[in-house]
Amino acid sequence: MKKVIELKNISKAFGGELILDDISLDIYDNEFITLLGPSGCGKTTMLRMIGGFEHPDCGDILFMNEKINDVPPHKRNVNTVFQKYALFPHLNVFENVAFPLRERKVPKKEIREKVEKMLSLVMLSNFAERSVTSLSGGQQQRVAIARALINHPKVLLLDEPLGALDLKLRKDMQQELKKIQKTTGITFVFVTHDQEEALSMSDTIVVMSEGKIQQIGTPTDIYNEPQNAFVADFIGESNIIDGVMLENYRVSFSGHTFQCLDAGFAQGEQVDVVVRPEDVDIVPLENAMLQGVVTAVTFMGVHNEIIVDIGGFKWMIQTTDSASVDDRIGISLDPDAIHIMKKSKYSGMFGDYSSYSNELDELSDPGGEA
């Protein structure tokens, strides 16, 4: 695969605070790559750097093997869909989309053809003469996409483009964006803090925290083989327990020894053990590997979310079985339900559900970066 953009050892500080810390990343042709992380992790700064709106303090940005550190935004073959769309309020839908073509003095007839084609791609053919301020959020979103695509850039940058849409519309737009990316063959660099969005749309996910890349991989890699406690917690739900690697394929935690599929750790090495809530089986007490007391049960529609106290550590279990608070239940783990990670600075910060509540989770969901 051909590299379109390379970031090489990029660092950037604002007012003494390090926002990007020695970032290196390759972005390939025709790829849907997502920069994922919480507010303030540096993902938007990285995107703005590719767009030409920020400049690295040190390190290089390469576009098709050429250094573009000092190339201004209007000379880059890259376009952006801005977070709040940034449509021009004094122009109608047609003129917004035609904006970049008029700048290049494209002949009028060609402009009309191109804009009409682009508007039909985003399903807004009947809206050409409408004022952009009269459109709904979803429609404005499509205009922004059409406007950014009309120059047929090599790379399209999308800065939390779905953040302002309601859930249903967001799901539809996710599908549509993916489809547009496939039809146009343009590389999409997508920024979001929404892990579900990242998992469902991306070819590659770049998980970021505190200005550093935590992990780069396909959605399945990231979900199944998280590299540290931060990634395991940020992508989906995880129980993260302190464990000790006894030997290859054998790990001990919560007072029990388990078979696992991981190898290559030192004997007796302290590790973080990740168990996804949906991989925990509830079994009769006599067959149980671990036992605990149920402290909370939440009905989630498809499954129940059960919090169970096992030796003082609260596990989350997602199951279609039911249980009641104060029940004593037994659990069993298959070897492929267990994933072992090396200790990191994030160890012990995540993965315990003692203070868990649904409301809290929703409240702390960031509404986008400033």
Place this chain on the structure above:
Amino acid sequence: MTMQTSVKTKKRGGMSLALAPYSAWSLLFILVPLIFVAYYAFTDDNFAFTTENITRFFTATSELKADDGTIGEVRTYLVIFMRSLKLAAISTLVCLLMGYPMAYIMARAKVRTQKTLVTLIMIPMWMNFLIRTYAWMTILQDTGILNGLLGLVGIDKIHIIGTETAVVIGMVYDYFPYMILPIYSILAKMDGKLLEAARDLGCNSVSVFKRVIFPLSLPGVISGITMVLIPSISTFYISQKLGNGKFFLIGDAIEGQYIANNLHFAAAIAFILMVILLACMALVKYLTARLVYGGE
């Protein structure tokens, strides 16, 4: 549904109650005087209906000595009106050409600098406008401060006082803040993302200004033009003091008729001026909507 409607009605009722003092104020001090102006304009000394005052504005003639010494007969008030319009238009243009760049620089400055600059622009407005005009007299007089300074650096004296230039200088000085402030406030509020979007879509700085910043600032430009043109077209004091009374303007005409106790004719001139200005503003508004905002 019914409940919603009733809540809405209630809200609207509360709103108009809250607005009542303002509405009463507008009625008493804006609408009623306007009605009186119109009433006086269309009546004679016995308050009988007449259009004579209006006709007089368009037909009254007087003799005027042209530059080459020939004496011609002209329509008095139309000449005065055109002169007022010319000086006001020049002043407005000068204000715009100086005010827009100034407003642009202010809007780009640091927040602290912006505040200082706004205050500096406002300070002269705290002084009485008669005093400001007198100040300009002492500056512009043949033996005034300006010529004094020119003399110090060895440049010949220039004669400004009593010329149209002096009147324009006075108008520009008095009304300049009214041009800067509306433009500045619109430029300062402009969404920076729009400018980034324009650059992203291929515009260099000149093009960003031409295609995004300027069109979006037009409402500010229009209100600036309105707020400078209207008072300067009807001004009367500046021309008397800085123009040595040589440039009789429409405002001077109204004042003169009023002082001579010709209330009805004074009202007629004011009424005609108002109608012309309203028509101009409506046209400007229509044209900008048409040409810039595509009919919105």
